[in-house]
Amino acid sequence: MMRPIRWLLPHPFLTLLLTVVWILLQNEFSAGMAVFGLILGIVIPVLTARWWTDRPHRIRPMRMIAYVALVLWDIIIANIQVAWIILTKSNASMSPAWVVVPLDLKEPEAISILAGTITLTPGTVSADLSANGRYLLVHALDATDPDAVRDDIKDRYERRLKEIFV
Amino acid sequence: MSLDIIATYAVAVLLIIGSFFVVVAGIGLLKLNDPMTRLHAPTKAATLGIGAYLLAAMVSSFLSGSGSLHELLIMAFIFVTAPVSANFMAKANIHRRDCLPNPPELPDGDTWATLNVPEEDREIEEAPPNA
Numbered sequence: 001m002m003r004p005i006r007w008l009l010p011h012p013f014l015t016l017l018l019t020v021v022w023i024l025l026q027n028e029f030s031a032g033m034a035v036f037g038l039i040l041g042i043v044i045p046v047l048t049a050r051w052w053t054d055r056p057h058r059i060r061p062m063r064m065i066a067y068v069a070l071v072l073w074d075i076i077i078a079n080i081q082v083a084w085i086i087l088t089k090s091n092a093s094m095s096p097a098w099v100v101v102p103l104d105l106k107e108p109e110a111i112s113i114l115a116g117t118i119t120l121t122p123g124t125v126s127a128d129l130s131a132n133g134r135y136l137l138v139h140a141l142d143a144t145d146p147d148a149v150r151d152d153i154k155d156r157y158e159r160r161l162k163e164i165f166v
Numbered sequence: 167m168s169l170d171i172i173a174t175y176a177v178a179v180l181l182i183i184g185s186f187f188v189v190v191a192g193i194g195l196l197k198l199n200d201p202m203t204r205l206h207a208p209t210k211a212a213t214l215g216i217g218a219y220l221l222a223a224m225v226s227s228f229l230s231g232s233g234s235l236h237e238l239l240i241m242a243f244i245f246v247t248a249p250v251s252a253n254f255m256a257k258a259n260i261h262r263r264d265c266l267p268n269p270p271e272l273p274d275g276d277t278w279a280t281l282n283v284p285e286e287d288r289e290i291e292e293a294p295p296n297a
Contacts, residue, residue, distance in 0.1 A: 021239065086194040125256060127202075131279050
């Protein structure tokens, strides 16, 4: 019983995402469009499944939503902070720094979400990943204490991502 | 006060917020003096600025009776692509040895992926920039 469902829906989240994106692209809601979106959402994952290197990991959706809300809030705060730094600090008094973040996450999806989060939030841009994927290179705009930035990233984002990707 | 008036003011306020952040991004791009710090201004300030513009567009479309949710998609795509373009610019800076100071060394023989150049491309990688 499980096998046909897994064959038809190799990636239920992708199916849902494609359907929602299709309906939003139409910009008006009608039953026909929803059905067509659902067809696309089922056909595209089935056709592309053979090129995935491995099956997507199981995630906890509720925690993912909480994480997205936290990140959106942080983005707003980050923008105000960066605007304040740009407008009030002189170039000489800024202390840009490299921060090396050792990673506990293993899944490529989780690492890319972490890197994206770092770029969108307070004064940090993720610049590079180490060759074997164990360290993340982060550039901080104004960090007097790079270690505090590293601990903040690990505690605020990486810990939550570890709970999402179980 | 009717809902129309409140919505109109909301659109105006959102446009002002958006413009403020986009102007700050522009100022940052001109003011900051090193390629890596310059990266910070547009990737962040511009995301919230454009986000506020799109919210204004969405409120205004519902105000005129023809609701539109396209803006949600635009916002989602910007949030997904902004870190990727920032990462590419950072990688270009690392290749050009343009960041002061250069990225720190890693423990136990690990290297940064950007600097992990295959043997046959060593010459190009080590040539001075702008040569």
